[in-house]
Amino acid sequence: MSxxxxxxxxxxxxxxxxxLLQAVNVNALITGSMGVGKKALAKFILPHSEIFEAKSLQQDIIDDVLNMQNDAIIIDKIxxxxxxxxxxxxxxxxSIRIIAISNxxxxxxxxxxxxxxxxxxxxLERRELDTKGLIKKFSKEASIILDMEVISSNKLITNISxxxxxxxxxxxxxxxxxTIGEEEILMFQERYLSEHLEGENSYKDLLYLFEVPLLKAATKKYKSQVQVAKHLGLNRITLRKKLEIHKELL
Structure with missing residues (x-):
């Protein structure tokens, strides 16, 4: 069971x-953005039911290849x-009961x-405690699959976008x-950049890949713009310009 x-x-x-839906025979609709847990909740309600993609189900009905009655199913992307x-x-x-999922x-x-x-x-941005629980779950899962010791929470990168x-x-x-060092990081960067080099302004267009993480790291570490400018060797006017240029990514 999910x-x-x-x-x-x-x-x-x-x-x-x-x-309640486990106990009563009614249709229900589960909505929410991608990745919020709609399918997990649907499987919690109907743990033994098949999940159908809406388009595939529609085609199966047209082709008359389904043989089910008095059953319950989950329909994704209804x-x-x-x-x-x-x-x-x-x-x-x-007489089919459905639990439907939609974005x-x-x-x-x-x-x-x-x-x-x-x-x-x-x-998840509105579910702080759920997010902490999921971080713990995924961290344990990753340590098992990758055969590594569980790493401390302060080393975990958490992106809930x-x-x-x-x-x-x-x-x-x-x-x-x-598990990676400077050599691997440079290798990943080279591969990514080689696949995105195009036009005559590639240096300018791709420079943000270096500047954005550097500005993020420096801001997190040094807090104030005065200290960030000092440790990056930039004057404050240049720093402010770069922060403005990359504000949507910072």
Whole structure:
């Protein structure tokens, strides 16, 4: 059974609703951004049910290759269904219960009406305790898979811009980073740069790949712009200009 981390109050309320859905035979819609845990929650509700991609399910219904009745299924990306009447008719004739997943709740009105319960999962930026739990989970997972000792939390890079998708990736990168040195870093940079060299202003266009992490690291370490400028060997006017240029990435 998939694990749905629920340590923040909002997540606990969602989990309570999910437990209710385990006990009652109604359709439900789970919405939220990519990586917030929609599929994990759906599998918590229906641990033994098959997950169908919406487009594939629609084609299977058209091709009449499905043989199921009085069953329950999970439909991922239900907003991609284009033939609503086809789906609704199939569900009704075969008495199929669904737990549906969508990145948005901007669904066809007919489709919306079949859901008795709607659960919206917030992004990780609003779920501090859940994020801590996920960091611990992914760190343990990475240490086992990569056969490494668990590294301290202050060495972990945590990126929640795409919720669990980016968080897991950043945790694994943290472990890999422990095994690489300057030579490997230069090698990675060279490969990336060689694949992105184009046009006549490549130096100017790609310079941010060096400047942004340097400015981030210096700002985090030295705090004030006066100290950052001093330790980077820049005058304050130049520093301010660079901070302004890269403000969207800092």
């Amino acid at each position: 694990e749905y981390i629920a340590q923040d109050e909002v997540s606990k309320e969602i989990l309570n609703s999910a437990r 907003h991609e269904i284009t033939n609503i009447d086809l789906l609704l008719n199939w569900l009704d004739i075969n 948005n709740d901007n669904l066809n009105k007919k489709l919306k009406e079949i859901f008795s319960i709607n659960l919206e999962i917030p992004n 795409k919720n669990t998708h980016s968080l897991r990736k950043s945790i694994y990168f943290s472990y890999l980073f422990e």
